[in-house]
Amino acid sequence: MKRVEHALEVLMFNSRWLLAPFYLGLVISIALLLIKFGQEFIHMLPTIFTMSESEVILAILTLVDMSLVANLLIIIIFSGYENFVSKIDTAGHEDRPSWMGKVDFSGLKIKLIASIVAISAIELLKAFVNVTSVGIASDVGIWTVADKQLAWKVGIHFVLIVSGVLFAVMDRVAEGTKSHHGGKQRDN
Numbered sequence: 001m002k003r004v005e006h007a008l009e010v011l012m013f014n015s016r017w018l019l020a021p022f023y024l025g026l027v028i029s030i031a032l033l034l035i036k037f038g039q040e041f042i043h044m045l046p047t048i049f050t051m052s053e054s055e056v057i058l059a060i061l062t063l064v065d066m067s068l069v070a071n072l073l074i075i076i077i078f079s080g081y082e083n084f085v086s087k088i089d090t091a092g093h094e095d096r097p098s099w100m101g102k103v104d105f106s107g108l109k110i111k112l113i114a115s116i117v118a119i120s121a122i123e124l125l126k127a128f129v130n131v132t133s134v135g136i137a138s139d140v141g142i143w144t145v146a147d148k149q150l151a152w153k154v155g156i157h158f159v160l161i162v163s164g165v166l167f168a169v170m171d172r173v174a175e176g177t178k179s180h181h182g183g184k185q186r187d188n
Contacts, residue, residue: 065122072115079103113164120157
């Protein structure tokens with residue numbers, strides 16, 4: 001029976017490698033995002049002198065948005081792979097990010113929600129720059145489609161911020177509980 005138990009444990013432990021294709025898919029996603037980034041950049045170049053200021057800002061915000069998504073993917077790939085599959089051996093490479101290998105699942109959640117909030121903020125800023133007329137309480141009391149879309153974006157952004165704060169509070173409480181039960185003193 002002990003042999004069966006050991007075989008089952010080895011199988012379960014090695015099943016973590018089933019996650020590796022997911023991370024490889026995310027690496028390929030960054031390459032695809034780079035192609036879209038290049039396409040947007042090249043599309044913007046010939047018209048830069050004829051674009052209005054708000055059009056330039058929108059184009060740049062789109063590039064920033066793609067950059068934030070790429071950064072988020074890198075964080076997920078590195079942290080997820082190191083937390084759930086295997087340590088990444090960079091042999092002390094000088095360009096190894098200082099946070100690599102130090103972001104646990106809790107830190108990954110916080111970085112993930114912070115990145116999502118930043119991406120949402122960029123999308124919201126793009127919506128504000130792109131607004132032609134804001135008339136949420138117009139004379140006839142009817143909301144326009146643009147008003148509703150903007151209101152939804154603000155609402156979703158607010159929910160993301162609140163979610164991020166709640167994640168941070170829950171992690172802080174869990175950290176305090178671990179320290180308390182472990183007999184350790186917390187540094188404040």
